[in-house]
Amino acid sequence: xxxxxxxxxxxxxxxxxxxxxxxxxxxxxxxxxxxxxxxxxxxxxxxxxxxxxxxxxxxxxxxxxxxxxxxxxxxxxxxxxxxxxxxxxxxxxxxxxxxxxxxxxxxxxxxxxxxxxxxxxxxxxxxxxxxxxxxxxxxxxxxxxxxxxxxxxxxxxxxxxxxxxxxxxxxxxxxxxxxxxxxxxxxxxxxxxxxxxxxxxxx
Numbered sequence: 001x002x003x004x005x006x007x008x009x010x011x012x013x014x015x016x017x018x019x020x021x022x023x024x025x026x027x028x029x030x031x032x033x034x035x036x037x038x039x040x041x042x043x044x045x046x047x048x049x050x051x052x053x054x055x056x057x058x059x060x061x062x063x064x065x066x067x068x069x070x071x072x073x074x075x076x077x078x079x080x081x082x083x084x085x086x087x088x089x090x091x092x093x094x095x096x097x098x099x100x101x102x103x104x105x106x107x108x109x110x111x112x113x114x115x116x117x118x119x120x121x122x123x124x125x126x127x128x129x130x131x132x133x134x135x136x137x138x139x140x141x142x143x144x145x146x147x148x149x150x151x152x153x154x155x156x157x158x159x160x161x162x163x164x165x166x167x168x169x170x171x172x173x174x175x176x177x178x179x180x181x182x183x184x185x186x187x188x189x190x191x192x193x194x195x196x197x198x199x200x201x202x203x
Contacts, residue, residue: 001048002040002060006032016040016049018060029062032122035073042084043087043102049090053080055089055100068105070101072096072192085166088144090130092121092124099146111146123161125202134156137172141202170200 002018002136014031033051040049040058047058048063053073057065060061072093081090088108089100097119099109119140129143137154156174163169178192 002042004036004039004049016047016058016062018047018055018062025064029058036078041080043082043084048080048102050091066105068100070098070100071107071110072098079121081121081130083126083129083144084123086127086129086144088124089130090121090124095144097132097142099122099130099144103155109146110142113141122158123168125167127161131161133203154200156196159197168202170202172198172200 002016002017005013007015011047014033014036016029016074017026019026022055029050031051032054036051037049040047042048045060047060047062047089049056053070054067055070056129059065064155070091078152079092082088083090084159087102089102091098091100091136094113096110096112098107100106101108119134120140121130122133123131125131126203128141129146130141130147132140132142134140134151137156139152139158141147141150141152143149154170155170156172158170159173160171161168162171174195176191176195178189179192180187
């Protein structure tokens with residue numbers, strides 16, 4: 001288990017902590033900057049954490065294995081997504097999405113968002129690439145080079161992304177549309193359109 005925390009009364013002091021599997025103790029490391037991800041990304045025995053424009057890989061003992069300078073401050077914006085099978089880490093800011101090759105330890109692709117292009121990194125399709133939200137129920141699938149390969153619109157609103165047995169599912173929902181109707185001088189609530197749940201498998 002690993003986490004990042006700040007000290008009460010000293011919000012600029014941040015620490016990375018790992019706990020022993022048996023709960024007998026912990027290791028703590030002070031971070032160099034306060035602009036960091038809310039939590040590290042774990043991949044096997046490796047821990048990845050971005051502080052400002054630097055991505056660092058730590059061991060469970062919090063020893064630094066390597067560090068890479070990124071093109072933009074990704075520390076506090078967006079949520080990183082790991083494709084452990086594809087060995088890719090995807091990061092985003094308001095202005096761009098970055099694909100990082102973990103084996104090569106380098107940025108493999110950067111896609112700058114055009115003005116008015118509202119795309120938000122939300123998930124990853126294992127072995128394929130990141131998934132970007134573009135609306136309440138609209139999303140795009142990009143490849144690992146950050147090229148758009150498909151666009152989709154689902155019914156309802158996007159609820160949860162579910163990973164199971166190496167596959168990715170999307171659960172969407174829509175609430176009942178209710179209104180008031182007068183019958184025999186009495187008002188009652190009626191269902192104008194039913195709600196529902198939909199489950200999609202992404203391939």
